[in-house]
Amino acid sequence: MTAPTVLWLRHDLRLADNPALLAAVDAGAPVVVLYVLDDVTPGVRPLGGASRWWLHHSLTELGDRLARRGGRLVLRRGSGTHVVHEVVAQTGASTVVWNRRYSQGGRAADAGLKESLRAHGVHAESFHANLLFEPWTIQTGAGKPYQVFTPFWRACVNGPPPRDPLPAPKHVPAPADPVASDRLDDWELLPTRPDWAGGLRENWTPGERDARRRLEEFATDTLAAYGLRDEPAREVTSRLSPSLAFGEISPFQIWHRMHEALSTAAHQQRGKFLSEVGWREFHHHVAFHAEDLATVNVRRRFDDFGWETPGDEELDRWRYGRTGIPLVDAGMRELWHTGYMHNRVRMVAASFLVKNLLVDWRVGEQWFWDTLVDADEANNPGNWQWVAGSGADAAPYFRIFNPRAQADRFDRDGEYVRRWVPEVGTGDYPEPMVDLAQSRRDALEAYEQIRR
């Protein structure tokens, strides 16, 4: 009997381009493929509601794919560190492998685990899988982390190119004795009473297989029209963000596909699309070096900002799309219904909360965390801080989106707004909850205080 290898999966729910999986299989021993639902480890953020829905289906699909290759997915709940030790003890595993995660809490837990495993004589190894450029490898000339996107991405692109994606193993040998696993249904990741996931089901198919399909469709059909990406009524974005968040697809696979055959028109848009992938890299870079991106202002000067404290009723108008500002409401309803919001509209809806209502960006960030299927520990707070002006490479304070002007520019014929707010222009649609011109002036005044 060979001692098995434990593969601990986290944000890498895929078989292709999975270095830790490949290493586990190549070791020649049976592989215990483990996923841990961890709501308890300090600094590891529990998934929000929409993400839990996605996770359920992604794990189901992964389990099926694994089974077709002879493997078996083992599910456990609790502290990741504790569970891994438990599984090692139960199986007599000699090796544990995983792909690196980059959040503060995740790194701390993994470093501690590596140390304690080695102290128990268990070999532990981590792999580079989920970012094109690991955060500590990109530095300014002065050896410091970047705080501005453009030079950061230039440094990435001008350095050694990302490796080619790795193949999926054809066979994943499971241990002869089955390892105890939770039943996925018992985790109750799907909503009941009420089941609010109907819009999610209509719009998404979680899992590696559909992620690959979306990438291929984007590369062959959609990328050529990516120049229209700012218009929310068009469907010209990749919609890969939730799959990237769960690691159903890797940035290496995306990068590589963008360097394969593309039409001339698509080729012209490639750099723009890859720079959006670059923003994901940038936010992870910033988060790696920041204190805690989801709670602490990158620009500490904002710590004294006098945010308003909104009532539940006011906040609910924003959350559920009843602000009386059509583009904001359209976006918030798209989010509530589908677990997703077009990027341009995210900026407008976030700007409205932070600048027109002067609500702390953390309040909006938490709502997005709970409702987005692509909620990401670095991207979500990083983008909210960017909008608020407290973040890295943030817009100047006096840049305040006007949601009406944004609608005129990017939804000129009102198609997107009508799709989500059909009653717009009728007596059923609410009056604006705030005067845009006055609240803009108030915001400029409030932000003026920060400058001192």
Added chain:
DNA sequence: TTCGACTTGGT
């Protein structure tokens, strides 16, 4: 130290 450059804007 200097200096060019800087995702996404508004009136």
Added chain:
DNA sequence: CCAAGTCGA
């Protein structure tokens, strides 16, 4: 036309 600040080389 307006509106700074600061990053990075």
